[in-house]
Each structure stands twice: as C-alpha cells, then as structure tokens.
Amino acid sequence: MLLIHCPYCEEDRPELEFHGAGEAHMERPKNMGDISPEDFEKFFFIRENRKGLVFERWRHLHGCGRFFNAARHSVSDKFICTYKAGEPKPELSDEQIAAVLPPAKGTPANEPIVSKGDAK
Amino acid sequence: MRKFSGFAVVREAMRAHKGWAEQWNTPEPRKQYDVIIVGAGGHGLATAYYLAKEFGITNVAVLEKGWLGGGNTGRNTTIIRSNYLYDESAGIYNHALKLWEGLSQELNYNVMFSQRGVMMLAHNVHDVQVSKRHVHANRLNGVDNEWLTPQQVKDYCPPINIGKSVRYPIVGAALQRRGGVARHDAVAWGYARAAADMGVHIIQNCEVKGINRGSDGAVTGVETTRGTINAKKVGVVAAGHTSVLMEMAGVQMPLESFPLQALVSEPVKPILPCVVMSSSVHAYISQSDKGELVIGAGTDQYASYSQTGSMHILTDTLEAICEVFPIFSRMKMMRSWGGIVDVTPDRSPILAKTPVSGLFVNCGWGTGGFKATPGSGNVFAHTIAKDEPHKINAGFTLERFRNGRLIDEAAAAAVAH
Numbered sequence: 001m002l003l004i005h006c007p008y009c010e011e012d013r014p015e016l017e018f019h020g021a022g023e024a025h026m027e028r029p030k031n032m033g034d035i036s037p038e039d040f041e042k043f044f045f046i047r048e049n050r051k052g053l054v055f056e057r058w059r060h061l062h063g064c065g066r067f068f069n070a071a072r073h074s075v076s077d078k079f080i081c082t083y084k085a086g087e088p089k090p091e092l093s094d095e096q097i098a099a100v101l102p103p104a105k106g107t108p109a110n111e112p113i114v115s116k117g118d119a120k
Numbered sequence: 121m122r123k124f125s126g127f128a129v130v131r132e133a134m135r136a137h138k139g140w141a142e143q144w145n146t147p148e149p150r151k152q153y154d155v156i157i158v159g160a161g162g163h164g165l166a167t168a169y170y171l172a173k174e175f176g177i178t179n180v181a182v183l184e185k186g187w188l189g190g191g192n193t194g195r196n197t198t199i200i201r202s203n204y205l206y207d208e209s210a211g212i213y214n215h216a217l218k219l220w221e222g223l224s225q226e227l228n229y230n231v232m233f234s235q236r237g238v239m240m241l242a243h244n245v246h247d248v249q250v251s252k253r254h255v256h257a258n259r260l261n262g263v264d265n266e267w268l269t270p271q272q273v274k275d276y277c278p279p280i281n282i283g284k285s286v287r288y289p290i291v292g293a294a295l296q297r298r299g300g301v302a303r304h305d306a307v308a309w310g311y312a313r314a315a316a317d318m319g320v321h322i323i324q325n326c327e328v329k330g331i332n333r334g335s336d337g338a339v340t341g342v343e344t345t346r347g348t349i350n351a352k353k354v355g356v357v358a359a360g361h362t363s364v365l366m367e368m369a370g371v372q373m374p375l376e377s378f379p380l381q382a383l384v385s386e387p388v389k390p391i392l393p394c395v396v397m398s399s400s401v402h403a404y405i406s407q408s409d410k411g412e413l414v415i416g417a418g419t420d421q422y423a424s425y426s427q428t429g430s431m432h433i434l435t436d437t438l439e440a441i442c443e444v445f446p447i448f449s450r451m452k453m454m455r456s457w458g459g460i461v462d463v464t465p466d467r468s469p470i471l472a473k474t475p476v477s478g479l480f481v482n483c484g485w486g487t488g489g490f491k492a493t494p495g496s497g498n499v500f501a502h503t504i505a506k507d508e509p510h511k512i513n514a515g516f517t518l519e520r521f522r523n524g525r526l527i528d529e530a531a532a533a534a535v536a537h
Contacts, residue, residue: 001430016432020421022376037522045374045465045521049363051425075425
C-alpha cells in the first residue's frame with residue numbers, strides 16, 4: 001500500500017483514503033462541442049502510460065475530498081512529491097529523480113528503461 | 121520434432137529418458153525476417169505458429185526481452201470462457217474456445233485443457249438481471265451459457281454456501297459448461313515447440329530498444345540488444361509494455377498499465393470441481409490439477425510497471441473468497457505475484473493495423489487475455505499475413521476510440537474479466 005502525502009491536509013495517509021484518478025495535466029477543451037475526433041480521442045482516451053516518471057491525479061476521497069497531483073516513478077512506485085491541483089508541473093532535480101529510481105538489477109520487467117535524462 | 125505419444129513415453133522409460141531432445145532450438149538472430157513478433161508470450165507465439173501453419177510464412181522471429189512465457193502468460197489464473205456480451209467479443213472469444221478444444225491434439229502437446237465449467241454467481245436482483253441478459257445474448261451468438269437455480273449451483277459445486285444467512289447470498293448463477301482452465305505454461309511451450317518446428321526463430325533475452333522506420337514512414341525493422349534486425353512487418357504483442365514499444369514508433373496508445381495480482385494456496389485434495397467467479401464481491405477461484413486453489417485478485421488503482429501489487433488488494437480478495445466459501449477460511453496461501461496488464465478504455469482488446477505501415481498491434485487484453493490466446497494468435501496472424509483484419513477481429517481497431525465504435529465490455533461486465 002502506498003503512503004501518500006495530501007498537499008491540502010499536509011499529512012501522509014494510507015492509500016486506502018485515496019482514489020487514483022489517472023494522468024494529470026490533461027486540459028479539458030473549453031469548446032468540447034467543436035473539437036475534432038482526433039482531439040476528442042486524445043483528450044478522452046490516449047494516455048502517455050510511461051514507464052518511468054509519471055504525473056498523475058489523486059483524490060483524497062476519504063479525507064478532504066480534494067484533487068491534487070503527484071510525481072511518481074511507475075516502476076518503483078515511489079512518490080517524488082505531491083502538489084495542489086492547478087499548480088504547474090514541478091521542476092524536479094536530478095537528486096529527486098535518482099532517489100526514486102528502482103534498483104538497476106531486477107527481473108527484466110523491472111529494469112529501468114527511462115533514465116533520469118529523458119524523464120523530463 | 122519428435123512426436124509425443126504414449127509409445128514414446130514407454131520407449132524413453134526403458135532407456136532412462138535419454139532420448140528426449142530440446143523442444144525448441146536457440147538460434148542466432150538473422151539479419152532479415154519476413155515478420156518480427158515482439159513478445160514471446162502465449163499470444164505472440166500463437167501468432168507465429170499460425171503465420172507458419174496457415175499462411176506458410178516461416179521466416180519469422182519472435183523476440184523476447186526475458187524468457188518465453190515469463191510475463192502474463194505465466195502469471196494468470198488460466199480461466200477460459202467465452203460468455204461475453206457483445207457480438208464482437210463473443211466472436212473472438214468463442215473462436216478461441218473452439219481452438220482450445222482441439223489444441224492439445226493440434227500441437228501434440230498436452231495443454232491440460234479441462235472443460236470443468238465456469239460459474240458466475242449472482243447475489244442480488246441486479247446480478248440476476250445482468251446474468252440472464254448475458255445468458256440470452258450468448259445463446260443468440262451461439263455461445264453456451266445457462267441459468268442455474270441456487271440448488272443447481274449447489275449440485276454442480278458442492279462446497280459453495282447457498283444459505284440465506286450469509287452476507288452475499290447466492291440467488292443463482294450463469295454456467296458456461298464449455299469453459300474451464302488450461303495449463304498456462306504448457307500453452308506457451310506447446311506453441312513455441314510447434315512454431316520452432318516449422319522454422320520460426322524464438323529469440324529470448326533479446327530486448328527491443330527501438331522500431332526503425334524508412335523514409336516513407338513504413339517499418340523497416342527493430343533495434344535490439346542483439347543488434348539491428350530487419351523486417352517489413354512487425355507485430356507488437358507486448359501486453360503491459362505495449363505503450364512503451366509503440367512510443368518507439370511514434371504511436372500513442374489508448375492504454376494504461378496496471379498491476380494485477382493472483383495467488384495460490386497450499387495444495388489440497390480435490391474440493392472445487394469448477395471455476396467460480398463473482399463479479400459483485402470480486403472474487404474468482406479454481407483448483408489446479410496440483411490441488412492448489414488459484415485465486416485472482418483485482419488491479420491496483422494506479423498505473424504501474426512494478427510487477428507487484430498492494431497487500432490490501434489481496435486481503436480484499438481473500439475476504440470475498442471466504443464470504444462465498446467459508447470452508448476455505450483456514451487455507452494457507454503459498455504465493456502471490458503480480459503481472460502488468462494493459463487496459464483499454466472500453467476493456468476490449470486492440471488487434472489491428474496501426475497508422476504506421478507494416479506495424480501491427482495486438483494488445484489491450486487487460487485482465488483477461490489468457491482465454492483468448494489461440495483465437496487472438498489466429499486472427500492476428502491473418503491480419504499480418506493479409507495486411508487486413510480477419511472478419512472476427514475487424515471491430516477491434518485502434519480507430520474505434522476516434523470514431524466512437526467502442527466494444528464496451530467495461531460497461532457490460534463492470535468488473536475485471
């Protein structure tokens with residue numbers, strides 16, 4: 001189970017209190033009725049689904065109830081930071097990214113294929 | 121390839137089993153193939169097998185990052201059924217089920233396919249309505265599925281508790297008698313052996329690092345940890361890592377990858393005669409031929425490539441199992457593990473051509489791809505060989521997320537399947 005820091009409550013709480021809400025920083029088009037099928041597909045269905053550093057939304061469902069964003073590594077599952085909804089993607093230092101990389105040696109699927117260089 | 125038979129077993133027994141040969145060879149990769157399949161799981165190996173057998177394309181390489189069948193093929197709960205709601209799903213899963221029925225003979229490899237029946241429990245009025253709708257939809261599509269009363273449920277599966285005092289009372293069930301289980305590893309091994317026998321190269325420990333495209337945009341081959349390998353057609357059959365591979369060709373996918381867990385108990389004498397599933401309490405369970413109870417859990421709520429999952433997902437599942445089968449409450453669990461499943465927005469797979477000429481993708485099987493292995497490989501081989509989909513997989517396009525022709529099994533099942 002993940003331990004997640006809610007940036008509103010400013011507390012580390014168990015994952016059971018939270019609801020994962022998918023990729024973050026997906027901007028909903030303001031003119032939804034006018035967008036092309038390609039843009040519709042991109043907004044609704046296409047996901048980066050990266051193996052490496054991901055930015056994702058969480059909702060503190062059984063807490064403050066608010067949405068916020070998080071930066072996490074999708075192989076080690078370790079969080080780098082969480083930040084309030086509406087804030088821009090944080091600039092992450094090399095040290096912050098290095099701290100959450102999975103061990104270099106593992107099963108084939110666990111080998112990191114995203115280095116810190118292209119994680120940005 | 122030396123044929124397996126009862127006679128061969130007797131013969132080898134009399135000479136200390138010295139005559140068994142390797143079941144597939146370990147070739148050096150050639151510079152050029154007609155078709156490259158990325159991913160040597162069940163679906164990829166089946167694709168290679170049917171390319172060779174039905175289309176005569178034997179100059180095929182199956183590239184595997186790890187070891188053959190070491191991904192989701194070796195991690196699933198081996199349940200086979202075809203009682204899906206929509207016509208397209210019924211088409212492909214029932215195609216697979218028909219192939220399962222003759223697979224051991226066809227491959228000359230015992231995949232231990234056991235049609236012990238898959239029973240999906242109903243616990244409330246809503247379940248009954250949904251299940252009966254499924255039963256009728258299945259029958260219209262020629263898929264066997266029948267409705268059982270609680271007493272019939274008890275007769276078919278004696279250890280189940282049909283008492284009215286339990287938290288999730290059983291008010292009926294849908295039973296697909298042709299459904300069942302198979303030995304998952306044997307499926308990968310059987311396809312690998314039969315494909316290798318026809319000249320297919322299975323190259324393990326060979327990770328694809330890039331997908332090469334020519335000046336016209338078409339695929340020209342792949343970059344691997346063992347050098348460049350050229351082919352005009354590349355089929356990506358990489359389950360949870362599909363997004364990563366397709367990104368190499370510049371194609372963004374409507375996929376998210378989640379850890380899905382399963383676990384097995386200590387082996388016990390035969391007690392559970394069929395597969396039992398419950399969508400409402402989210403539990404599914406069967407007993408392997410070794411005697412272990414095989415239990416499938418749910419996915420974690422966040423995207424991950426970790427091949428592990430959270431403990432609380434397992435405890436939720438075991439609590440549900442113990443509600444339905446109080447008799448199992450003191451069983452010890454031996455092992456649990458996770459695999460990474462690629463989930464599409466409508467929970468139906470994608471078996472299709474891509475915007476990149478020569479690049480094909482077979483993915484999105486989510487939490488239930490094992491049951492489709494033969495059918496998936498069969499129609500995907502057709503798609504690659506003919507450069508157009510078989511009529512069975514014609515609806516499973518990548519474009520459906522653009523044109524809206526979804527095959528919405530997510531809404532139909534409302535649960536992993």
